Amino acid sequence: MTLTRRLLLLALISVLPALVIWAFTEVSLRRARQAEISELVIRQATLVASEVGHIFDGVHSLLLAMDETPSIRSFDMPACNAYLRSVHQKVPHIIAFVVLDLDGAVRCNDRGFINADLRFRDRPYFQDSIAKRAFAIGTYTAEFTEAGLGAYSVIPLSLPIWGDDGHIIGVIAAAMDLRWLDRELKERVLATGGSLTLADRNGIILSREPYPDRFIGTKLPDEFSRRLSAKDTGSFTANSLDGVNRIFGFIPVGRPPAEDIYVSAGLSSKVAFATINEAAKRGFLLIAAALVLALSLSWLASRAFITKPFEIMTNAVRDWRRGDYQARIDLPRNSGELGLLAKAFNDLMDDVGERQEALKASEERARLALEAGHMGTWWYDHRKRMGGWSNQAAVLLGLPVSQSLNNVQEWKSIVYPDDIQRVLEKLRAAVLGNGNYEDEYRVRRPDGTVRWIGSRGKVSFDSRKKPAFFVGIIQDITERRQADEQQRFFLDELNHRVKNTLATVQSIASQTLRSSKSPAQFKDSFEGRLLALSMTHNLLTLKSWREADLHDLIEQELAPYKREADERVVLSGPKVNLPPRYVINLGLVLHELVTNAAKYGALSIPAGRLELSWAVVESEDRPAHLRIRWSETGGPPVQPPKRQGFGSRLIRRSIESELNGTMVLTFGPTGVSYDISIPLP
Template sequence: MTLTKRLLLLALISVLPAIVIWTYTEVSLRHAREAEVNDLVIRQVKLAGSELERIFEGIHSLLIAMGETRSVRAFDAPACGAYLKAIQERVPYLIAFVALDIEGRVRCSQSEPTEVGGNYRDRPYFQDILLTKDLVVGEYTPHFSEGNLGFHPVMPLALPLWDNDGHVVGAIVAALDLKWLDQNVKERALPADGSVTIADRDGVIVAREPFPEKFVGTKLPENSMKYLKKETFGTFETDSIDGIRRILGYSPLKVPPKDIYLTAGLSTEAAFSGINRAARQGFLLIAAALLAALSLSWLAGRIFITQPFDTMTNAVRAWRSGNYHARINLPGSPGELGLLAQAFNDLMDDVAERQRALQASEERGRLALEAGHMGTWWFDYLKGTSGWSSQAAVLLGRPATQTAVSVPEWSAMVHPDDLDQALGKLRQAVSGDGDYEDEYRVQHPSGEVRWINSKGRVFFNSVRRPIYFVGVFQDVTARRKADEQQRFLLDELNHRVKNTLATVQSIASQTLRSSPEPQTFKEAFEGRLMALSKTHDLLTRNSWRDADLRDIAKQELAPYRKTHDERVVIQGPAVDLPAPYAINFGLVLHELVTNAAKYGALSTPAGHVELRWSVARGPDWKPQLQFHWRETRGPVVTSPKHQGFGSRLIRRSIEGELSGQVSIQFDATGVSYDFAVPLP
């Protein structure tokens, strides 16, 4: 939290006691006013009930007196009717009187004299008369047909009629004019938005102020019906049927006047207007005080805190952006902030010096990494982020600007065959001492596969949870290729030395068996070793990849080919023979030349040797070397009785080593050799 916000919070706290006091006062006054209003509405409803009870008592007394009249008790229609009419004219709020017999039939009324009228036994008030045998207050009755009134809302009040033996013989009924009752209610002095409601025992409104024309004859709202059957007086707050929210005092049916439900209400707005006005004024005063305190706190924080801190943070931002000469300048040395600014300046001086040293070190490190084709990479276990240096991105075939990389992206670069091992080594570093080293292949976006040597270290917190990894890797593709080439050359050298020794051993063994004299063996063995050596020289010139057949032939026949000498003819295309082919053809040509010099065409001055070859398609359509050696004009040749070492060497080399075919013809004019050798 900033210091300015803390000042604002302090200002708010300073006003908090006033807010608490105001809130407590407001709540206390409101509770007191609520108790006062509740008491007021209960007194009002009791007063209304008392007035209504007085009216009902007067009617009750009148009905008792009327019930004692002989004409009424005898149901003498003419005399009874005249009597009832005379009484009605004196009490106009009772607009009808009727006398009913025990069957509920009208026997007389205040209207014109009539014979026995209709049956009203099913009227609720008449049924209650038979049960209670006491005064009954009836329900809202819009059509009091007993008294020939037509549509005129009334409330009937009935009292039983007794004979001389004390038996109920009928009922005397008075119809209370509800319009008169409503006018009586209206004459009461109601407060602003106050209300008085009178309802019968079924919850039907018989009188109401205000708006009687809207609500008389309608039922009470559902939320008010539950109060009809309460045991005593009470209050509740509700939205009245005219939409005004009021606190209502009620008198249930069980409380006198019996079978009548009364409410007297006071508008909550009017009841609490004074308290609400005082509360608003108090709130506005506190809000003004709070606003003033917050404004002054903000202004003070702006001048004495925010501006100096802005100066300091601007200097820090400039320093972080590379302006290491930026310093904090607070004019006037404002107390503790001045000390803090001076401490920052001293720190910046120290850090600037270290930054210069660090930049120099980083530049040396960068040059070393570039020279060694190396890059750095890291992983933050707490944040779950990772990345590498621009040199690392370039080494892996990515743009130098792509310095952020996720673990799945790195995994996708590692060769699938090396991925499990690479991940396993990382897990071992985390579970072990933190040291990490591995070599694996990566795939460049171009498809090229490169070898990477990676080293690093995992750093742990105090509970040995990994928090950071930093490492360096180097492209060692050239070294791996050099190692593979070295291994290949060593294997090849080993193979060739073994083959050469085997060849020498075979030559020595065969030469020894065919040369009984040591001198003969020496000459033959040295010649064959010399042929082998010459062929090795030709192969060495081409790094033991191959040797040209023409060079091998010229080398073996060189002693017999002089300038302008046509004794030896060599003809054929250039054919590069692999090392095994070159060695075997070198030995074969040496044997052919040696035999020709000892026994054949090269043993006489007139002898002629013709060596030709060509490359054609064999029976399997693969290239095949056709090799021909012809001797003519030499000594007479006869077929030998047994095969010497030279012939065996030729056949073993061509047929055994090179899978070729050998054909030898001993003509009288000279020997001829034909070879067919498949080329690789």
Template sequence: MSDEIAELRRRLAEAEDTLRAINQGDVDALVVGEANDPQVFDIGGGADAYHAFMEVMNVGAVAIDQDGRVLYANANLGGALGLTHNSLQGKLMSEVAPAPVALAVDRLLVPPLVGPVSTEVSFERGGEQLHFILAATPLRLSTTLGVAVTFTDVTERVRAEAAEQSERAARAVIASANEAVLVCDRQGIITHANGAAHAVFSGELLGRVFAEAVPLVFPDATGLITAEDIVQMAIQGTAVQGVEAHAPNAPKVKDYLVSAAPLQIGNDAISGCVVTMVDMSQRKAAEKQQLLLMRELDHRVKNTLALVLSISSRTLHHEDTLEGFQKAFTGRIQALAATHNLLAENSWTNLTIEDVVQSELAPYTSGAAGRLVTRDLGRPMAPRAAIAFGLVIHELATNATKYGALSVPGGQLTVQPLPPREGDDRFIIEWRESGGPPVKAPTRNGFGQTVIARSLQYSATGGAEVEFAPEGLVCRIALPLEDLH
């Protein structure tokens, strides 16, 4: 045992002496191995040994002196920088290397360089972005101090990481999109589909041919375009934008706006396509509503013009002077306009009986509190009933201003519904005047009475009756229940 320990101590002493001699530059060569198979390594000032060592390295390598001048660069480095082997020797890195590389090397050479340091650098060569990790280690070549720098190409790794990050970003974008998004490969097979697509189409989508998983009909294409055509056009490089399609097998929404675009990453070839499908149900509903409104507007304009012509003709027939015609006709058209304004403000819906009464009587009762009493008139009414009812109220108000309760300071109007009678399909509103001059029945019927009697007779249950009671005029106006909500 003591002999083995002594032998180990001897070998350790020899190794320490060898390392000390190498560090001090006293050894030119080192022999390693058995006596019959020795390997000789040149340690001294000769350059051939480290030249050969650098050339067999599978990464770019360069030896640089303290001034940044190239002592030796291997062939791999010349290829990485796009330079010839000889053009690097003896040159400053700042003279031959791309600016980002030269700056990175300068940062690595900042003294004191006491151990391995590294940095990452990227530069463009031939229109391509390259990425390298530079590692610098102090180097002694005989009496010369310098730095050995290795260039490890990590371009593929960086590209793979960028591609992976882009893939994650693309998946996130697709997943968060409100519209259905489906990605297909070059064979038209669905490889990705977001939650909106799965919600729209029942069954498994991934791995299926798009045209089979998502059958579409294009109404405006006269049968010449199919879902398969849309996908193939995109795969071949032709984008398809905003084509209206019908999905007969979709469980809920049936109408979509379909777009398809080629899937191309960077300068790579087209690898598939991306299909987006935007829900058109709201748009279709809006278009239908707009069409209905346009037809309704056309219908109402025609009816209104016919009503104006009738009012004009009948007013002219019942007035003796031009001034009388102008005053009566203007008042009736203003009453018609007032009701139309109310309807427009309420989008032709939810206009109440109270709204019409207050609007028509406002010119006559404003500033006189208590002259108009209304009760329980909050029921909404249809537009045709509102127009006819407005004309009736206008005629009653005009008559009350001339001859009735509104012609004297103390007169009062009460407008309220009568209690319903069993089986009656009418809603009857009573107009009652009080506090005015004694009432007498007219000797002849004017156009105002015609308006009151006939305006609501478009329905069998509509109409109005006037009672010339001495204490005050009473009018009972029947509104069809079909026009009340």
């Protein structure tokens, strides 16, 4: 790490305590604000519940007063209907009043409708009033169309009707308009930017601000509904139904002052923490400004007192390394410790400059010796983990001279893949052993050529027997390796060919003798086949036994019968180089075909004509094939032989057995034709 970076790091560390204090203060303030807001929303929820309780108490008192009316207790329908209608006109927030007997039948109502089949006995509020023998709060009801009241969102409130004998004789119920309730709560208790939610014991929303029309009559989300039956009041943070993140205080069902009603009041987290967020932002900006100022001053001081003197020193060292051995470090006299360091460097440069001149002369002599021997040098510093090679070595490896330093990976990339593991093992063995190294391996130059490299080296060790430096030389030994391989190839090929030739001669002699009727016939046939084999060998010898052209082979076999002015023999086909095994077998086949044509076929009479064509056929579903067409016309009449002679067997065996090809023989009226197909290697 540079001194400038260290100074900047110290400046950053100096601001770190302020950052820690700011963060601690921020966390403490947020925790305190969280507790304050939690307490505030619980109080707000309690206030809402209290207001709802007062509203319900008012309805309760109204029902108690109505319960004392004789027309209601006596179920006097005309008088009762008139009374309920007059009360309804004074309390418009009550959608309807209805008086029910113990069977749930409507005995009177403020609308005056009559429906003998209509029963309310199964309604929860009816059953609760009878069971509790007291005022009951029902659950959300969406409509009263069966009672002829129209569609409303209401909550029913009911009270038992007591007879003169002290027994319950019926129930009086009032349907409160939930929209009126929502407006009342919004005007009385809703805080600015806050929210409130009322729900019945089933979790159905009775009142909701904001957006009441969207949510009244819907189910509470899971985050809220699981708090319906909580044991006590509390607070929580969640995303509200309208997508705003709020802190909520809630009062569960069954807790006063509004029993059977769930109440929650919320305050926006953004609004609640607005002042703290603004203060935190200002504090952070102040700390950031202080940090920028400290870093700037540190950088300026470092630039003036550290970076600039070091630049002068490093520029002088860089010039010296580039070959300017007169370069020196020139600092002002008041540079203090850096001035002492500069003087020590200058003295060292004076000593090294003298040695450098002597070393340069020695290296020039070594370079001339290496160039004369077509060699290059390489080196690797184990302590610095870097290495490279000389310019002459770069030329031997086919690399630009500019890539002669610090290119160990470059060297690995050009070593032949099959040799890299063995090369690395030998280098490692030299480092772990006595330090002597010698190896031969292949490299693939950037132009694609493969060359053989001979390399020798020596590892030097430090006082702790650890490898310190590895130096060596390389030499291009491709020509020597090729000469050795060619010599070894020729010896192997000679042994192989001698064995194959002797086996072929033995087979030809044996088969010719078996098929000959007389010694003279044996002599003529054997000498002809032996001469054809010899001529094929001569053709391969001219090509170093690597390959031979099919056209040259055909010309050699047809030479006695084809002259420049003779148009009886027509050849056509491309240049096709074949390996030795193909040349020998096709040479024997062509000799037999030419011999048969000269004795019995088209070449036996002047009117005969021979057409020989060949081509290389390639397709996607099969490898390349050599197609040969031998066609005789104008010769003597021919017909299939009664028995197959050695020549025919030799042709078929050479094509089908030795070369894995196919042959189709056709006997025409004036000559034979052969269609031969041979897969190419």
